[in-house]
Amino acid sequence: MNENTIPQSRNDVAERIARRALESRGAHYQAEVRALLVAALKVMRGCGTASRPRVADVVAAAGLSNEAFYRHFRSKDALVAALMEDGAERLCGYLTHQMAKEPTPRGKVRRWVEGILAQAMDDDTAATTLAVMWNAGSVPEGFLAGPPSAAGMLATLLYTPYTELGSDNPELDASLAAHAAVGRLADHLWRRERPTPADVDHVTRFLLRTVDQEVGP
CATH class of the missing domain: 1.10.10 (Arc Repressor Mutant, subunit A)
Known part of the structure; x- marks a missing residue:
């Protein structure tokens, strides 16, 4: 055959x-x-x-x-974009784990703030995060899905807590919160300052103020 x-x-x-x-x-x-x-x-x-x-x-x-x-x-810019995505995914995984420990939406928001600002609390982590953010600033449009920050991914973690707190537009509120928190992190990184518990409290109150009626001025 x-x-x-x-x-x-x-x-x-x-x-x-x-x-x-x-x-x-x-x-x-x-x-x-x-x-x-x-x-x-x-x-x-x-x-x-x-x-x-x-x-x-x-x-x-x-x-x-x-x-x-x-x-x-295809280029170093593509590598930097991959680093940003990888770092954002790792941070989101860590935050998800931390937020799951809290039973209340306010507690989840505080854990979220703590986790983000924690990137400036350890010297090695802070130096690495700052270096990656600085390199990402030179990446041209097209390599990153959005602005050179993890704010987009981080915002998604706040959708449910903000909805439970009564936000009329949780996606927009979460996006604004993420940009504010990442911006504050960048300030600490550039100034080489470690955030304090008081910093975490202040940022948390600020982010809750527009969506949680129980948070005072």
Whole structure:
């Protein structure tokens, strides 16, 4: 019988081998991307706001090649955009966990404020966050989904608490709150000042004032 006339099995060997190869390559590429992101943070932390790192600096720190870099990112701007997205997702995950500990919407808002301002409370975290925000400021339109901040993602976490507190427009109120909180974080970062519990209280009261009738002036 000619091999071209042999019917394929439902679990074709060629398909299985190809699928395993793709899965292996995918895991390898994921490791490359993570190595580049980690290296970029390290290099940016070292440069601070004095200079912007080159692709060559990031590649060297990651122990990879230029080919590996451009396999995943078309430019350094694309890498910075990915860092912003990755950082925002990690922060949102942390905030979600912290907010879940609170039974009341006011408590959730306070936890949210605490988590954001906490990015300026540890020296290493503060330096890294400032460096990434500063680098993101030079990324041209098209690389980031919105303004160079995590405000968009962070705002979504306030939709439910603001709705429960009686906001007429929770999405808009949450967006304004997120921009205010991220702006305040940026102030602390640039001034190299650690937020105090009093700072957290003040920002929390400010963000609640327009939506929670129980919060005084």
